[in-house]
Amino acid sequence: xxxxxxxxxxxxxxxxxxxxxxxxxxxxxxxxxxxxxxxxxxxxxxxxxxxxxxxxxxxxxxxxxxxxxxxxxxxxxxxxxxxxxxxxxxxxxxxxxxxxxxxxxxxxxxxxxxxxxxxxxxxxxxxxxxxxxxxxxxxxxxxxxxxxxxxxxxxxxxxxxxxxxxxxxxxxxxxxxxxxxxxxxxxxxxxxxxxxxxxxxxx
Numbered sequence: 001x002x003x004x005x006x007x008x009x010x011x012x013x014x015x016x017x018x019x020x021x022x023x024x025x026x027x028x029x030x031x032x033x034x035x036x037x038x039x040x041x042x043x044x045x046x047x048x049x050x051x052x053x054x055x056x057x058x059x060x061x062x063x064x065x066x067x068x069x070x071x072x073x074x075x076x077x078x079x080x081x082x083x084x085x086x087x088x089x090x091x092x093x094x095x096x097x098x099x100x101x102x103x104x105x106x107x108x109x110x111x112x113x114x115x116x117x118x119x120x121x122x123x124x125x126x127x128x129x130x131x132x133x134x135x136x137x138x139x140x141x142x143x144x145x146x147x148x149x150x151x152x153x154x155x156x157x158x159x160x161x162x163x164x165x166x167x168x169x170x171x172x173x174x175x176x177x178x179x180x181x182x183x184x185x186x187x188x189x190x191x192x193x194x195x196x197x198x199x200x201x202x203x
Contacts, residue, residue, distance in 0.1 A: 088203050123137040135162075140160055
């Protein structure tokens with residue numbers, strides 16, 4: 001019995017001596033708890049100085065409101081002046097250079113001119129739309145009223161051909177009265193034709 005106790009005490013003493021002789025374990029098991037926590041934390045955001053508190057005003061802040069101008073009852077309304085309205089048809093006088101200026105397209109002016117001549121009972125001998133020419137048979141003013149004048153061949157001798165020339169201009173269409181030879185003229189007949197046309201072409 002005493003031998004067994006002595007053996008136990010001896011073993012316990014040897015165990016304590018062996019433990020005390022072991023090297024330190026402080027460097028073997030390192031506490032990494034703090035490093036583990038830091039690894040799962042988000043980095044701190046850096047706020048630019050221009051976005052710091054107090055330097056930025058909320059654009060939806062209801063406290064900051066602009067003042068809208070309120071029109072008064074007696075306010076004067078300013079309007080831009082209108083340009084001078086030009087007539088649709090104008091007689092441009094200049095002797096043999098006298099002509100009608102129609103402020104419209106060539107197509108519309110041609111159509112209106114033919115309709116006006118027909119309403120005025122002018123004798124249209126021929127017309128060429130591509131060239132803008134209308135040939136009119138105008139009876140001479142000095143035509144006699146005797147029996148010979150009623151004959152067809154006699155009447156042809158008293159007929160003068162006039163030409164209406166329609167030309168496109170920058171600001172409209174010009175209508176001139178020319179002789180049969182396409183020369184510019186200025187007589188009673190040409191003035192009457194232009195006067196009749198301006199009365200029909202005016203809106």
